[in-house]
Amino acid sequence: MSSTRTTPPSPAGTRRSVRRPGDRVFAGTAKGAGILILVILAGVAAFLVVEAVPALTAPAEDIPGESGLASYVAPLVFGTLLAAVIALLVATPLAVAIALFIGYYAPRRMAQGLGYLVDLLAAIPSIVYGFWGIFWLAPKLVPFYEWLERNLGFIPLFAGPASTTGRTMLTAGLVLAVMILPIVSAISREVFLQVPSLHREAALALGATRWEMIRMAVLPYGRSGVIGGAMLGLGRALGETMAVAIVLSVSGGITFNLISSGNPSTIAANIALEFPESSGIDINTLIASGLALFVITLAVNMLARAIVNRRADFSGAN
Amino acid sequence: MAKRIDVSDLHIYYGNFLAVENVNVSIEPRSITALIGPSGCGKSTFLRSLNRMHEVIPGARVEGKVVMDGVDLYGSDVDPVDVRRQIGMVFQRPNPFPTMSIYENVAAGLRLNAKRMKKSDLDDLVERSLKGANLWTEVKDRLDRPGAGLSGGQQQRLCIARAIAVEPDVLLMDEPCSALDPISTLAIEDLMTELKERFTIVIVTHNMQQAARVSEQTGFFNLNGVGQPGRLIEFNPTEKIFSNPDQKATEDYISGRFG
Numbered sequence: 292m293s294s295t296r297t298t299p300p301s302p303a304g305t306r307r308s309v310r311r312p313g314d315r316v317f318a319g320t321a322k323g324a325g326i327l328i329l330v331i332l333a334g335v336a337a338f339l340v341v342e343a344v345p346a347l348t349a350p351a352e353d354i355p356g357e358s359g360l361a362s363y364v365a366p367l368v369f370g371t372l373l374a375a376v377i378a379l380l381v382a383t384p385l386a387v388a389i390a391l392f393i394g395y396y397a398p399r400r401m402a403q404g405l406g407y408l409v410d411l412l413a414a415i416p417s418i419v420y421g422f423w424g425i426f427w428l429a430p431k432l433v434p435f436y437e438w439l440e441r442n443l444g445f446i447p448l449f450a451g452p453a454s455t456t457g458r459t460m461l462t463a464g465l466v467l468a469v470m471i472l473p474i475v476s477a478i479s480r481e482v483f484l485q486v487p488s489l490h491r492e493a494a495l496a497l498g499a500t501r502w503e504m505i506r507m508a509v510l511p512y513g514r515s516g517v518i519g520g521a522m523l524g525l526g527r528a529l530g531e532t533m534a535v536a537i538v539l540s541v542s543g544g545i546t547f548n549l550i551s552s553g554n555p556s557t558i559a560a561n562i563a564l565e566f567p568e569s570s571g572i573d574i575n576t577l578i579a580s581g582l583a584l585f586v587i588t589l590a591v592n593m594l595a596r597a598i599v600n601r602r603a604d605f606s607g608a609n
Numbered sequence: 610m611a612k613r614i615d616v617s618d619l620h621i622y623y624g625n626f627l628a629v630e631n632v633n634v635s636i637e638p639r640s641i642t643a644l645i646g647p648s649g650c651g652k653s654t655f656l657r658s659l660n661r662m663h664e665v666i667p668g669a670r671v672e673g674k675v676v677m678d679g680v681d682l683y684g685s686d687v688d689p690v691d692v693r694r695q696i697g698m699v700f701q702r703p704n705p706f707p708t709m710s711i712y713e714n715v716a717a718g719l720r721l722n723a724k725r726m727k728k729s730d731l732d733d734l735v736e737r738s739l740k741g742a743n744l745w746t747e748v749k750d751r752l753d754r755p756g757a758g759l760s761g762g763q764q765q766r767l768c769i770a771r772a773i774a775v776e777p778d779v780l781l782m783d784e785p786c787s788a789l790d791p792i793s794t795l796a797i798e799d800l801m802t803e804l805k806e807r808f809t810i811v812i813v814t815h816n817m818q819q820a821a822r823v824s825e826q827t828g829f830f831n832l833n834g835v836g837q838p839g840r841l842i843e844f845n846p847t848e849k850i851f852s853n854p855d856q857k858a859t860e861d862y863i864s865g866r867f868g
């Protein structure tokens with residue numbers, strides 16, 4: 292489709308066009324709603340910055356750990372990113388596969404039920420995921436971790452010693468993966484279903500098999516939607532508090548060892564666990580770590596936007 | 610290259626609904642066969658049954674035979690994917706892949722068929738196909754731009770280039786000009802006249818003048834009423850259809866008394 296862009300005929304400041312009251316009211320409401328988002332965002336950012344300033348300016352020995360804010364926050368940032376990245380790497384391919392199965396392979400009746408079930412995963416409270424992770428998933432994973440240590444121990448990720456409780460970074464990442472699965476797959480499913488039949492038939496008429504049709508027409512068309520869904524999932528994984536707080540066994544700092552019991556905490560889980568026993572500068576420190584999470588999330592979203600826009604010409608939206 | 614198609618006793622269904630009834634027709638190679646008729650008479654459905662695109666719609670099926678050079682396309686051991694690789698199709702609305710460049714669009718079918726192709730061979734084929742579709746001079750400086758950025762007529766010629774790039778035996782065109790202006794339409798009609806030297810072409814059109822201008826054979830489809838199956842009323846040389854048709858209904862339709 293050629294782009295139908297209309298240029299507004301506006302001879303600068305000659306006369307005002309006639310506008311209906313309904314139009315004006317709607318424009319005002321929409322503008323107000325848009326501004327409200329910015330105000331809320333600015334308010335949160337301002338709160339975080341103001342409350343974090345005492346921690347930012349405090350001498351190093353006043354910060355918990357007594358070696359400065361940076362070395363307090365760094366392991367948390369690392370843990371947050373690591374858990375979220377594991378979740379994303381596991382969940383995204385799975386979610387895309389689920390979405391493709393529901394959209395293009397499953398019999399129609401089964402597809403509906405399956406889609407409903409996946410959506411139901413999103414309705415489970417995160418604390419339930421936490422309990423599921425610690426009481427069911429973690430013990431089940433222990434033999435697997437031992438196997439990893441024995442056979443793939445030369446890879447630093449699986450160096451071990453394998454945790455005997457299973458409450459590792461990898462377990463936390465997997466629990467997060469299950470939690471973000473419904474978001475990513477629901478959005479992927481929607482964009483895949485929106486691929487115009489015109490494009491799908493174009494591929495089929497060229498002699499594409501179903502999988503080739505998906506590769507030629509469906510995946511490229513849905514790409515930006517999948518990335519958007521993955522970023523929403525990443526946002527949830529970055530900020531997830533309870534499940535991680537319950538599952539992850541925290542001790543020690545930055546490490547890529549995914550299967551040992553010494554793991555860095557994540558920002559959100561750390562705030563939840565430390566906050567009840569904190570006062571004074573400790574609270575400011577926690578808020579400073581919250582500011583770091585805010586910045587990370589913002590950066591991730593901007594990055595995602597940049598990826599989506601890079602090939603905007605080819606997006607299929609024109 | 611350019612094979613003949615013999616259709617016998619073909620019934621086409623959507624679920625339990627009989628959409629087209631009992632078609633018997635022979636389509637000659639290296640010629641243009643036009644299918645005309647009022648909306649809903651089943652001519653597009655019939656066209657889509659020739660390359661097994663009909664069955665892409667859930668519940669859609671056919672009974673009867675479509676034989677291309679001795680092979681029944683609906684035989685139990687025939688893969689519809691292979692059929693579609695031999696019988697190309699151009700749709701009513703131009704549908705280049707929006708996520709692909711002009712070059713990639715033309716190469717799309719080749720990438721499906723050939724395992725590995727040297728870059729230079731592929732370049733040659735893309736150029737030849739675009740020249741074959743009379744589009745080369747307009748796009749040769751912007752092959753890496755999105756195909757969706759072209760005008761409607763150019764997009765449709767891009768789709769024709771994409772279809773002929775894989776050297777099909779037959780080219781099906783489903784109202785290829787209905788979304789285009791008269792100048793683009795003329796360009797595509799000229800192109801069809803060139804392409805019939807190499808391909809068997811079947812075109813569905815609402816434009817009777819177009820059928821009269823480009824085709825050698827014309828089939829007239831009609832239906833008795835809503836909910837009734839469409840039928841091939843008359844199939845004759847185009848000259849005869851437009852001057853002295855056998856059937857009264859054909860004469861009524863081409864003279865504009867209905868439809």
